Amino acid sequence: MGNSLRIAGVVLVAGLIAAACGSSSPSASKKSSGTHTEASGSNKSTTPTTSGTGTTTTTTTGEATTTTTAAAAAAAAGTQVTPTTAKAAATTTTTAAAASTPGGSLSSNTTSTPAATLTGIGASSIQPFYGKVLYEYNQLNHGVSVNFTGSGSGPGVTAIEQDTANFGQSEVPMTAAQLAASKGPVLQVPVDLGGVAISYHVSGVSGPIQLNGPVLAQIYLRTITNWDDPAIAALQKPGVTLPNENIVPVFRSDTSGPGYDLDQYLIDTSPAWTTAIGATAPSTTWPTAGRATGDSGEDLNAGVASYIQETEGAIGYVEYSYALEANFSNAALLNKSGSYVTPSVSSIAAAGATATALSSTNFNIIYGAGGSTYPLANFSWALIYQKQPTTNIGITLGKLFQWVTTSGQSYSSGLGYAPLPTTAVSLAHSTLVGLQTSSGSPIFTS
Numbered sequence: 498m499g500n501s502l503r504i505a506g507v508v509l510v511a512g513l514i515a516a517a518c519g520s521s522s523p524s525a526s527k528k529s530s531g532t533h534t535e536a537s538g539s540n541k542s543t544t545p546t547t548s549g550t551g552t553t554t555t556t557t558t559g560e561a562t563t564t565t566t567a568a569a570a571a572a573a574a575g576t577q578v579t580p581t582t583a584k585a586a587a588t589t590t591t592t593a594a595a596a597s598t599p600g601g602s603l604s605s606n607t608t609s610t611p612a613a614t615l616t617g618i619g620a621s622s623i624q625p626f627y628g629k630v631l632y633e634y635n636q637l638n639h640g641v642s643v644n645f646t647g648s649g650s651g652p653g654v655t656a657i658e659q660d661t662a663n664f665g666q667s668e669v670p671m672t673a674a675q676l677a678a679s680k681g682p683v684l685q686v687p688v689d690l691g692g693v694a695i696s697y698h699v700s701g702v703s704g705p706i707q708l709n710g711p712v713l714a715q716i717y718l719r720t721i722t723n724w725d726d727p728a729i730a731a732l733q734k735p736g737v738t739l740p741n742e743n744i745v746p747v748f749r750s751d752t753s754g755p756g757y758d759l760d761q762y763l764i765d766t767s768p769a770w771t772t773a774i775g776a777t778a779p780s781t782t783w784p785t786a787g788r789a790t791g792d793s794g795e796d797l798n799a800g801v802a803s804y805i806q807e808t809e810g811a812i813g814y815v816e817y818s819y820a821l822e823a824n825f826s827n828a829a830l831l832n833k834s835g836s837y838v839t840p841s842v843s844s845i846a847a848a849g850a851t852a853t854a855l856s857s858t859n860f861n862i863i864y865g866a867g868g869s870t871y872p873l874a875n876f877s878w879a880l881i882y883q884k885q886p887t888t889n890i891g892i893t894l895g896k897l898f899q900w901v902t903t904s905g906q907s908y909s910s911g912l913g914y915a916p917l918p919t920t921a922v923s924l925a926h927s928t929l930v931g932l933q934t935s936s937g938s939p940i941f942t943s
Contacts, residue, residue: 598939598940598941598942599888599891599892599934599940600888600891600892600895600896600932600940600941600942601941601942602941602942602943603895603896603899603926603929603930603941603942603943604899604903604926606896607896607897607899607900607903607904608634608637608638608896608900609638609896610638610640610641610892610893610896610897611640611889611890611892611893612640612641613640613641613889613890613893614641614642614643614644615641615642615643615644615663615664615890615893615894615897616643616644616645616646616662616663616664617643617644617645617646617653617662617663617664617665617666617879618645618646618648618652618653618656618661618662618665618666619645619646619647619648619649619650619652619653619654619656619664619665619666619667619880620647620649620650620653620666620667620668620753620754620877621647621648621649621797621798621799621816622650622668622691622753622754622755622798622816622818622877623647623666623668623688623689623691623877624645624647624798625816625818625819625822625912625913626689626691626818626908626909626912626914627643627645627647629908629912630901630905630908631643631645631901633905633908634897634900634901634905637900641893641897643897645666647797648797649751649752649753649796649797650666650667650668650669650752650753650754650757650781651751651752651753651781653665653666653667653880654667654671654675654880657671657679657683657880657881657882658675658678658679658680659680660679660680660882663881663890663894664879664880664881664894665879665880666688666877666878666879666880667754667877667878667880668753668754668755668757668758668875668876668877668878669754669757669781669860669875669878670685670857670858670860670878671683671685671857671880679882680882681882681883681884682882682883682884683880683881683882683883684880684881684882684883684928684929684931684932685857685878685879685880685928686878686879686880686881686898686902686924686925686928686929687855687860687876687877687878687902687917687921687924687925688876688877688878688879688898688901688902688917688925689876689877689909689914689917690845690846690848690849690874690875690876690877690909690914690915690916690917690918690921691816691817691818691845691874691875691876691877691913691914691915692816692817692840692844692845692848692871692873692874692875692913692915693755693758693759693814693815693816693817693840693873693874693875694814694815694816694817694819694820694825694827694828694840694873695708695713695759695812695813695814695827695828695830695873696802696805696812696813696814696815696820696823696825696826696827696828697805697811697812697813697825697826697827697828698805698806698808698809698810698811698812698825698826699724699739699740699742699809699810699812699826700740700809701740702737702738702739702740702826703736703737704737704826705826705827705828705829705839706729706733706737706739706826706828706829707732707733707734707737707828707829707831707837708729708732708828708829708830708831709732709766709830709831710762710763710765710766710767710770710830710831711766711767711769712728712729712732713762713763713767713828713830714763714766714767714769714770714773715728715769716744716746716812717746717748717763717770717787718769718770718773718786718787719746719787719789720787721744722743722744723741723742723743723744724739724740724741724742724743724744724810725738725739725740725741725742732831742809742810743810744810744812745808745810745811745812746787746811746812746813747794747795747801747804747805747808747811747812747813747814748783748788748794748795748801748813748814749783749794749795749796749797749800749801749814750783750793750794750795750796750800751794751796751797752781752782753781753783753797753798754781754875754877755798755814755815755816756780756781756782756783756814757779757780757781758779758814758863758873758874758875759814759873760774760779760780760783760784761779761861761863761864762830762863762864762872762873764776764777764778764779765863765864766831766864773786773787774786795813798815798816798819799819801813801814801815802815802819802820802823802825805823805825806823806825812828814873816913817840817845817913817914818912818913818914820840820913821912821913822913827839827840830871830872830873831872832864832865832867832868832870832871832872833864833865833866833867833870833872834866834867834868834870835868836868836869838869838870838871838872839871840871840873840874841871842909842910842913842914842915843869843915844869844870844871844874845871845874845914845915846915846916846918847867847869847870847871848862848865848867848870848871848872848874849862849874849876849915849917849918849921850867850918851865851866851867851870852876852918852920852921853920854920855876855920855921855924856924857878860875860876860878862874862875862876863875874915876917876921879898881894881898881932883931883932883933884933884934884935884937885932885933885934885935885940886935887935888934888935888940891932891933891934891940892940892941894932895929895932895940895941898925898929899925899926899929902917902921902922902925902926903922906922929941930942930943
C-alpha cells in the first residue's frame with residue numbers, strides 16, 4: 498500500500514493545548530514511553546474479621562502486628578462485656594478499619610491524590626478520548642500527569658505482561674494465556690465505548706454505501722474488485738450509482754482491536770470468510786487470506802485513516818473517532834435485525850446497551866440485536882496490576898480511572914464515543930476496588 502503515514506501517538510497530558518479543545522487528529526506524534534515514577538506510600542493495613550467474642554482487628558505497620566478483640570479491649574479498660582458493649586465496640590472497630598484503608602472510599606475526592614507521573618501503552622483507538630480526558634484530569638489535579646503511547650492493543654498487552662508501564666490498554670481483554678504470562682493478577686477495567694467505522698473514499702456517490710457481511714468479506718478476499726459489482730449494487734437504495742472503479746481494501750499491519758471486531762463480524766455473517774481464513778474465532782492479527790502480493794497493511798488507526806484519505810477507491814476499518822475527525826464517508830452495515838446502520842454516538846450506545854452481563858470474559862457486542870444497533874461496537878479495557886508497587890501509585894491509578902469512567906465520560910460524545918452504560922460503570926468501579934498494596938492489603942473501601 499506504499500509508504501503511508503505510520504504513527505504511534507503519545508498523549509502528554511500536562512502540555513496538550515489541542516486536547517483541551519477536543520482535538521483528536523489522527524496525526525499524533527510517536528514517542529517512546531517513559532518508565533513509571535514510584536512514590537513512597539504507607540504499608541499500613543487494617544483488616545476486620547469476626548469471632549465468637551466480637552470483631553478482631555489486625556493492624557500491621559512494618560513488621561509489627563497487634564491483634565485486639567472487642568472483649569479484650571473492654572476487659573483491659575475494666576468495662577463489663579455485654580452484647581450491647583460488644584456490638585458497639587465491633588461497630589467502632591469496623592469503622593476505624595475502613596477509615597484506615599489508605600485510599601479510603603474509591604468514589605470520594607477522585608481528583609485529590611498523591612502526585613505522580615504515570616505511563617500507559619496500548620490501543621490507538623482510545624487515543625482521542627485519552628487526549629481529552631487525561632488533559633482535563635490534569636487540570637483538576639495538577640500533581641498527576643499521564644504519558645500515554647497509542648501503539649496498538651498488542652503492545653498494550655505486552656507492556657502489562659512485562660510490567661513496563663503503569664497500565665496497558667487493549668480493545669480486547671487479555672486471554673487466559675496472556676494473564677498467566679503476566680507478573681501477577683491483572684485487573685481489566687472498561688473505560689470507553691467506541692465503534693469501528695468501515696470508511697471509504699469513493700467520489701461522486703451519494704451515500705452512504707450499504708454493505709452486508711458476505712459482500713464485505715468478498716471485498717477483503719478480493720473476489721469482488723470493482724465498486725460497480727452487481728453484488729454491491731444490489732444492496733444499495735434506489736438512485737445510488739457506484740463508479741466503475743477498483744476497490745482498494747485497507748487493513749492493519751499490527752495487532753488491533755478494530756481488526757478483531759471486523760473479523761468477528763465477518764465470521765458471524767459470512768461462511769465464505771470462515772472457510773477462507775480457516776478459523777471460527779476472531780484474531781487481533783488480520784488474516785492473510787485475500788491479501789495482494791506484497792501488501793503488508795498499515796500501522797495503527799492513523800495509518801489506515803491516512804491511506805483511505807489519500808487513495809481513491811479505498812475502503813478500510815478505523816475507529817469511528819478518527820473517521821469523524823477526518824470527515825470520512827462511512828458504510829451502513831447490515832445488523833442482526835436486518836437494518837443498515839451507520840456508526841454514530843447513538844448507534845454505538847445502542848450496541849453498548851446490549852452488554853447486560855459485561856465482564857472481561859463476556860465482552861462481545863459485535864452483531865448484536867436491535868434495529869438501531871451498530872454492529873461494529875466495542876469496549877476498550879485498561880489493564881492494571883492488582884498489586885501496586887507503591888500504595889501512592891495504587892491510590893492515584895484507582896482515583897484516576899474512577900474519574901475517567903464516571904465524570905470523564907462527559908467528554909465522550911463530542912469525540913465520537915458513547916458514554917459507558919451503567920453496567921460498564923459498575924464493573925469498572927467493582928474492579929478498581931480490588932486494587933491492593935504490594936503486600937496484598939486493600940487500598941480502597943467500596
